[in-house]
Amino acid sequence: MLAIKDLKKYYGKVRAVDGVNIEIPEKSIFAFIxxxxxxxxxxxxxxxxxxxxxxxxxxxxxxxxxxxxxKIKKLIGYIxxxxxxxxxxxxxxxxxxxxxxxYIDRKTFKRRLSYLDDYLAFGDWIDNLVESYSHGxxxxxxxxxxxxxxxxLLLIDEPMVGLDxxxxxxxxxxxxxxxxxxxxxxxxxxxxxxxxxxxxxxxxINRGKLIYRGNPEELTSRxxxxxxEIFLKMIAEQT
Amino acid sequence: MxxxxxxxxxxxxxxxxxxxxxxxxxxxxFFTVITVFYTGIYAILKRIFGFLYIEEYIGPVIITRxxxxxxxSFFFFLIISNIITSIPTFFRNPEVxxxxxxxxxxxxxxxxxxxxxxxxxxWASVIVNIPVINAYGxxxxxxxxxxxxxxxxxxxxxLTTASAGIFIIFMIFPAFLSFSRLKIAFxxxxxxxxxxxVYLSMKxxxxxxxxxxxxxxxVLDYINSIELPAFRHLPSEFFAQTMKASVKPGxxxxxxxxxxxxxxxxxxxxxxLSSLRYQKLFLTIPAVSGNTSKKTKGFPAIKGxxxxxxxxxxxxxxxxxxxxxTQWGQSLILVLLLIIYILGIINSSFNVRLPVFxxxxxxxxxxxxSYLMVTISVRFTYPAISLEGNSFWLMRTxxxxxxxxxxxxxxxxxxxxxxxIMLVSLGNYFLKTGKLIALIGIINIFLFSxxxxxxxxxxxxxxxxxKEKNPSRLSAGAGGIIAAVVSLFYLIFSLLVxxxxxxxxxxxxxxxxxxxxxxxxxxxxxxxxxxxxVFAITFPLLALRSLKKINL
Numbered sequence: 001m002l003a004i005k006d007l008k009k010y011y012g013k014v015r016a017v018d019g020v021n022i023e024i025p026e027k028s029i030f031a032f033i034x035x036x037x038x039x040x041x042x043x044x045x046x047x048x049x050x051x052x053x054x055x056x057x058x059x060x061x062x063x064x065x066x067x068x069x070x071k072i073k074k075l076i077g078y079i080x081x082x083x084x085x086x087x088x089x090x091x092x093x094x095x096x097x098x099x100x101x102x103y104i105d106r107k108t109f110k111r112r113l114s115y116l117d118d119y120l121a122f123g124d125w126i127d128n129l130v131e132s133y134s135h136g137x138x139x140x141x142x143x144x145x146x147x148x149x150x151x152x153l154l155l156i157d158e159p160m161v162g163l164d165x166x167x168x169x170x171x172x173x174x175x176x177x178x179x180x181x182x183x184x185x186x187x188x189x190x191x192x193x194x195x196x197x198x199x200x201x202x203x204x205i206n207r208g209k210l211i212y213r214g215n216p217e218e219l220t221s222r223x224x225x226x227x228x229e230i231f232l233k234m235i236a237e238q239t
Numbered sequence: 240m241x242x243x244x245x246x247x248x249x250x251x252x253x254x255x256x257x258x259x260x261x262x263x264x265x266x267x268x269f270f271t272v273i274t275v276f277y278t279g280i281y282a283i284l285k286r287i288f289g290f291l292y293i294e295e296y297i298g299p300v301i302i303t304r305x306x307x308x309x310x311x312s313f314f315f316f317l318i319i320s321n322i323i324t325s326i327p328t329f330f331r332n333p334e335v336x337x338x339x340x341x342x343x344x345x346x347x348x349x350x351x352x353x354x355x356x357x358x359x360x361x362w363a364s365v366i367v368n369i370p371v372i373n374a375y376g377x378x379x380x381x382x383x384x385x386x387x388x389x390x391x392x393x394x395x396x397x398l399t400t401a402s403a404g405i406f407i408i409f410m411i412f413p414a415f416l417s418f419s420r421l422k423i424a425f426x427x428x429x430x431x432x433x434x435x436x437v438y439l440s441m442k443x444x445x446x447x448x449x450x451x452x453x454x455x456x457x458v459l460d461y462i463n464s465i466e467l468p469a470f471r472h473l474p475s476e477f478f479a480q481t482m483k484a485s486v487k488p489g490x491x492x493x494x495x496x497x498x499x500x501x502x503x504x505x506x507x508x509x510x511x512l513s514s515l516r517y518q519k520l521f522l523t524i525p526a527v528s529g530n531t532s533k534k535t536k537g538f539p540a541i542k543g544x545x546x547x548x549x550x551x552x553x554x555x556x557x558x559x560x561x562x563x564x565t566q567w568g569q570s571l572i573l574v575l576l577l578i579i580y581i582l583g584i585i586n587s588s589f590n591v592r593l594p595v596f597x598x599x600x601x602x603x604x605x606x607x608x609s610y611l612m613v614t615i616s617v618r619f620t621y622p623a624i625s626l627e628g629n630s631f632w633l634m635r636t637x638x639x640x641x642x643x644x645x646x647x648x649x650x651x652x653x654x655x656x657x658x659x660i661m662l663v664s665l666g667n668y669f670l671k672t673g674k675l676i677a678l679i680g681i682i683n684i685f686l687f688s689x690x691x692x693x694x695x696x697x698x699x700x701x702x703x704x705x706k707e708k709n710p711s712r713l714s715a716g717a718g719g720i721i722a723a724v725v726s727l728f729y730l731i732f733s734l735l736v737x738x739x740x741x742x743x744x745x746x747x748x749x750x751x752x753x754x755x756x757x758x759x760x761x762x763x764x765x766x767x768x769x770x771x772x773v774f775a776i777t778f779p780l781l782a783l784r785s786l787k788k789i790n791l
Contacts, residue, residue, distance in 0.1 A: 047339045075343040086246065086339040087706075088253040100242035129253075152411040154696050 001025055002047075007056035009042050009208075013212065015043040017053075018208035021192040021228045024186065024201060028089030029179050031195035031216070032188040034205035035235055041081060044155050046077040048188065054058070057148060059154050081157040083138065087131040089123060094130060095148050102149035109148070118143045120173035120196050121167070135162030142170060147178065154178060156187045158193060172198050182228040206235050243343070243351050265702065269717045272724045284374035292378050303483050309371060310475035313364055315755065318358040319575075321404025326412060327709040328356045329405075330521065344716040345518035357401045363715050368393055372482065374509070378584050379486035388485040388492050392478050395499040399474050402506030402513075408514040409520065430571070473697075474502045513651075548639070556623070573615055577658065580611060582664060595749045597670045602741055605667040605680050606734055609687045611662065613726040620651030620695040621722045622713035624782070625703045631789075640786055644696065644779055652692040659684040669688060674763040675755070679764075682738065686767060690733075690774035691726050697778020698722040701785045706726050734769045 002024040008018040017039045023190050024030045034041050046049040047058065049069045058065035065072050086094055092113075099109045112223045115128075120140040130138065146154060153176070160168050175198060189195060195202050196216055205210040212232055287305075291298035329335065329352050338348045373391045375381070381389075411426070480495035538558070543552050624647060627634060633645045663684050667677040702718040715721060740756070740763040747753035 050339055050522070051335055070342065070344075073340065076340070078331075078340040082333070085334045086250060086334075088257075089246070093249065097242055097246050098341070098606065101343060116609075158318045 001059070002060065002186065003040040003057075003059045004043075004047075005057040007043065007046065007058060008054050009039075009046060009051065010054050015208045017046070020056075020201055020205070020208075020210045022210065022213060024184050026182050026184060026205035027179055028046045028083055028196050028200045029175055029187070030201045030203065031184065032203050033190070033192060033231060034188075036190075038205045038209040040205055041157055042134050044078075044080075044157050044186070044188055047153070048076060048080075048155050048210060049073055055168055067132070074149075075152040077149065078149035079142050079146045079156045079159065081141035081161070081215055081216075085133075085138055085141060085145075087129045088129060090128040091133070091144075094141060095145055098145045102147055102231075112148050112150065116147060116174070119170045119177075121170065132238055136164055136167055137200075139163055140167060141173075143174070147174075153185055154183065154185045156185070158189055160189070160191055192231055202235055205232060243338075245349060247351060263632065263781070265717065269721060273366060276724050278726075280367065281370040281374050283368060283379055287424055288374055300756065302378075303479055305454070306371065307476050307479035308373065310368075310396070310478045311473060314473055314475040314536050317361060317364055317397065318404045318407070319401035320364070320715075321356060323711045324360040325334045325356050325405050325408045325711070327712070328352050328359065329408075330412070331515070333710075336408075337461040339518075339521060345521070346514045349514040349517045351641045352404065353401070356405065357397060359715055360401065361397045361710055365393070365397070366720075369775060373507065375482055376486065381486045384643065385482070385485045388496060389482050391532070392481045392496060394500055395479050395496075395503045396474055399499070399502045399506045402503075402510045404508035404511070406513050409516055412520075420460045452540050463530075474499055477502070487544050491748070495598075501510075521610075522688045549642050549646050552634075552643065553650060556646065556650050573618070575661070577611075580662060588705070595745070598672060598676055598749075601667055601670050601672040601676050604663060604670070605683055605737075606667070606730070608659050608662045608684060609691070609730050609734075611693050611725075611729065612684075613723060615655050615658065616651060616691045616695045617723045618710070618714050618718050618725065619654070620647070620692055620714060622710040623647045623651060623696070624699045624706060624786070625705060625713050626710060627703075628705050628708060631703075635786075635789075640783055644700065645650055647699075648692055648696050648779060652688055652694055655691060656685065656688040659688050679760075682764070683733070683767065686771040687730065687733065690729055690771040693775035693778045694726045694729065695722045697780075698725065700782025703786070703789070729770065733770055736763050736770070737768045 002022070004020055004022040007020040010013070010127065014216075020039070020043060020174050022030070032043065032213050033041050033207060040049065046053050047060070047065070049072055052066065060072055060075055063071050063075070086097075089097065096109065098111070102110065104112070121222045122140065122144075125133065125137055126141075130141065133141070139159075143156070143159065146156065159171060159175075163171060173195070175187070179200075187194075187199075199216055201213065203210055282487055288302050291305075294301075329349075335348065337350065338351075339345075372386070372393070376385050376389070379385075409533060454764075467758075477495040478500045481492050481499065483496060484492035537552070541547060541554070605773050624631075634640070660681055663680040664677070666672075672680075698718055704713060704716070705720070707713050707716070739758045743756050743759055746753065
């Protein structure tokens with residue numbers, strides 16, 4: 001379970017995150033949607049232990065994020081909106097480096113890589129230097145790096161950036177499979193169709209406040225509109 | 240720590256040994272330039288030390304003082320250099336963001352960033368320090384012991400300065416971020432004042448205040464006065480003392496080396512304290528994306544059509560420059576250099592009043608000022624094109640590359656032109672130089688600024704690194720060093736040409752009498768003009784050609 005209670009983060013006078021409450025059970029994909037500057041990335045960075053919240057409480061698998069960040073880091077996989085990869089390493093070396101940090105033995109690494117390769121289809125590119133990769137290939141390696149240690153919670157900011165339709169479909173399948181195994185996917189996106197396709201829960205954030213959270217199917221069937229129309233109306237109403 | 244260390248070693252190996260036609264050309268040019276530079280410095284120092292060595296009593300004392308002075312300057316430069324590089328190395332860096340999201344101890348991340356910071360901040364200084372050690376060892380016929388002890392001293396020296404610089408930044412950087420502009424201005428002035436007070440207390444120019452000595456007692460008093468260390472408790476002083484002691488038989492070097500080791504130990508304590516604060520500081524300061532609540536006035540509407548795109552680009556460059564914290568540190572160094580230089584000129588003019596000496600200093604002033612101009616240009620102009628980063632595609636798409644380069648050229652030219660002319664004019668004013676020499680100074684500084692800017696913009700455009708966002712790393716990189724050395728070659732050659740006339744001027748004006756040879760002056764000045772035109776035009780043209788070929 002991921003439990004966020006009354007989370008607040010300020011930048012000077014700006015309230016980047018203003019009292020967000022979310023509870024996400026295991027086996028769920030949560031899509032965090034909102035306009036630019038709404039507070040999505042700040043929330044994800046707090047969950048990734050890269051920012052300290054000013055107020056509120058976050059528990060991942062029952063562990064307090066502020067009190068025990070070291071334990072939390074072992075439970076999460078994180079991909080920022082512009083992922084960082086070492087250009088002078090090959091994709092395989094980069095993934096091995098990450099797995100070393102998580103104390104994963106080589107046998108398990110091979111098994112995990114093979115599993116991820118089924119979805120992400122690295123091909124021979126995995127042994128080329130990252131500097132030669134396309135944007136999509138970099139994104140696939142970044143996704144693999146966040147899942148190589150089989151985390152409990154996957155935090156991902158804009159997962160489909162640079163992916164072709166086939167890769168995007170495979171990544172969606174990967175996320176679904178990952179969540180089915182008793183894990184949580186927390187993704188932030190502007191692509192509302194992605195949220196509609198794979199999310200079990202959506203949260204709409206604007207100006208730091210969570211203005212909706214619930215099931216996307218329930219929402220769209222109740223309002224008889226697609227998620228995009230509902231989202232735009234919600235944002236307009238709040239503005 | 241092991242995976243992180245192994246990772247860095249793999250990256251380093253690949254950076255150094257990935258062979259392609261372009262990288263081989265780059266490496267050969269880099270090593271050629273460094274070798275020539277090293278040989279030049281070594282030859283000059285060996286000659287100076289050799290000349291002083293044979294002067295009984297006073298020579299060896301002056302050699303030790305010169306070395307101590309050089310290391311003292313390096314001491315402050317290395318601290319400032321570490322301060323500048325540590326902000327983007329420890330904080331404003333996507334790699335650090337990534338590492339902190341992994342289950343890595345903050346102390347391990349700190350250690351890996353520390354090594355990187357020391358390398359980036361110090362490697363250029365090491366290139367200059369090694370010929371000093373070699374020249375000294377060669378004159379005093381130092382054994383293997385001398386070289387081993389000196390290298391250990393250098394290593395301890397670098398660690399000490401790095402720990403001091405990093406500790407300062409860990410103490411003041413977080414405060415700076417929460418300060419108002421007024422507080423930042425006050426703190427900057429306070430830091431500047433502190434550096435100036437320390438610098439003045441070092442009494443560097445005691446060496447040049449040669450008194451009018453008529454008695455042997457006077458000579459002995461003078462020798463005693465310069466034998467006293469100017470700043471005896473700095474690690475730089477112990478570094479010089481270690482070198483001095485290790486050329487002699489015995490173990491006298493152990494004491495100064497031990498003092499350096501103690502300094503280093505103290506440095507480790509400071510680093511330990513910094514590493515304890517690292518996690519907390521990283522989490523409390525704004526992230527790479529730089530969230531800010533400050534409101535800006537926005538980009539102004541640019542009126543008129545004359546040089547419109549040029550003015551838009553110029554405004555953008557200035558706006559970006561003043562919003563980049565890593566540039567503030569560089570500007571601080573610039574201001575510091577200028578203040579110290581002006582104080583030096585004012586101070587020296589009161590000690591030596593002979594017209595021949597004043598004119599000589601006035602000539603030397605042209606060389607010193609142009610050297611300062613090179614420093615500024617390498618720090619600010621050379622990285623200008625690389626700093627466009629990912630937005631370079633915008634320049635290629637929406638603007639003419641010639642306009643783009645021209646703007647970079649003028650933005651780089653104006654500060655060094657104004658600084659150079661101001662310094663030379665101030666120097667001439669305090670030295671009460673004649674009108675002709677003052678005019679020659681201004682003309683040459685005017686010419687030098689065009690060529691120096693051309694070289695730096697040119698090399699910056701020929702080997703751009705759009706991935707590096709840190710200007711100090713760019714200027715301390717291979718391209719920056721090449722730009723500095725090429726600029727210095729141009730300066731040395733131009734000054735040698737002007738020296739032909741200067742020699743004749745001194746001979747006729749102060750010693751043998753006769754008229755000033757204006758024909759020779761015109762000839763020398765024409766050669767410098769031609770040389771300037773070649774450097775000022777060729778390098779930007781090469782950059783233009785190179786930038787057009789870049790695959791985005």
